[in-house]
Amino acid sequence: MAKSIVIIGAGQAATQAANSLRQYGFNGKITMLGDEGIAPYQRPPLSKAYLMGEIEIARLKFRDDDQWERDGIDMRPNAGVANIDRAAKMVVTKSGEKIAYDNLIIATGSRVRKISCENSELKGIHYLRTLAQSDALKADLDKAKSIAIIGAGYIGLEVAAIARKKGLSVTVIELAPRVLARVATPIISQYFENLHASHGVNIMTNCALKAFGGKDKVQRVLLEDGREIAADMVLVGIGIIPNSEIAIDAGIICTNGIDVDEYARTNDANIYACGDCTNRELDLYGIRMRLESVHNALEQAKLAAAHIMGAQPPKLDTPWFWSDQYDVKMQIAGLSNGATQHIVRGNIADNKFAVFHLNDENRVLAVDAINSPGEFLIGKKLVLASAKITPQIISNLDIPIKELAAHAVE
């Protein structure tokens, strides 16, 4: 049995791994090595309530600062890890300290993809991953009159909503023909384009960024087609890159993230990985991929802790995600890739509807629920069961959502 467990990273997955280890009865040493200089906190509010100024830092933190020690977790926020010595079973921090482990959990998350073009280092160009970046963004949002957002993914659109609420004029610039192109189907993209347009956001799709302009700080965005957009500040949200380099350097198998199995194990039996930095199996869909969500981080952390402790692994749930924009709550269960039918239940104009994504056999692969928590929670179960339901049943509002499962056919 392990006596000393080291966790690299001090974020969502790392915290859950430590919590689950204790809940499964581990009473040895847990050392958590972070590099942000701050105790673990949740990121989702950084583009939502926290950015809006509605909640304070203390409420983002997973624990009060003194609680880590009381729970027997040696949480060290200034101990970035430089490399892993698998042969000696120890990690080496950037300051050269060596820390031995019996089991190692890599929970290093991901970092933002940066743009490199003319003037891309100008002041006033923001990225959003960390608390410090959210604070810097907030400070500028409170001064600026206009913002250009590069990339219409969830983070870009959430920040667009906050910026509108703060009264800025907002332009969103997206390379793809529609917003959320990488993560959502066209019905949902269209819905969010209309939602943002109705709140006064200028959405420009099919637009390639060429460069930024400005003297001391950014003042405009230049597009490939020659157009210029004036902006007091910029947010770039064009995706993330898994922090898997220390694993790669240690010879752990990585293909677009650290490869892990259904127990969150890497190819080294003593080393586990969880969260944004991993590339995992998704039995439900028979694929292997990288997921970027809280649910994924929590689920894999629990799997790793359970396996280390020889406990029964937790039951896997449907992958899920949420996003808050204006007064719209979107909850997504499952992955719609591979779906061939997209069935709307409810009325899009009411801002309350769900899209059920089915494959050719009418199996429910995913559900996108807009202000429809029931559709989400029931949908999550239908996806997990690969339930087969006809489009006619799904779109029939005379059948209450709670009874949908009873209409599944085999």
Add this chain to the structure above:
Amino acid sequence: MVQITFIENNGTVHVVEATNGGTVMEAATKHNVPGIDADCGGACACATCHVFVDDDWMGKINPMGTMEESMLDFAEGVKPNSRLSCQITVNEDLDGLVVTIPASQF
């Protein structure tokens, strides 16, 4: 400081300190109380923070919002005293609050 008691469905009791202005869910997660996973961190998006509020306290906690109501409508084992603990704001009046965690969350 406000004291809140969480009772697991197997009877295990956790008495923790909660912060004014925070939520009952935060009091649980910050002390690693099992059974309150709070996957969404309080966004009212996951229903993994469901608790049963001791009847004596039902009148003292803030009322439900529409989102909470519809999430609870679909949660497991819901009773008249069900709440999502991330939607209960802690204040001085809640000192001594007792909530029970449903079996489905273990």
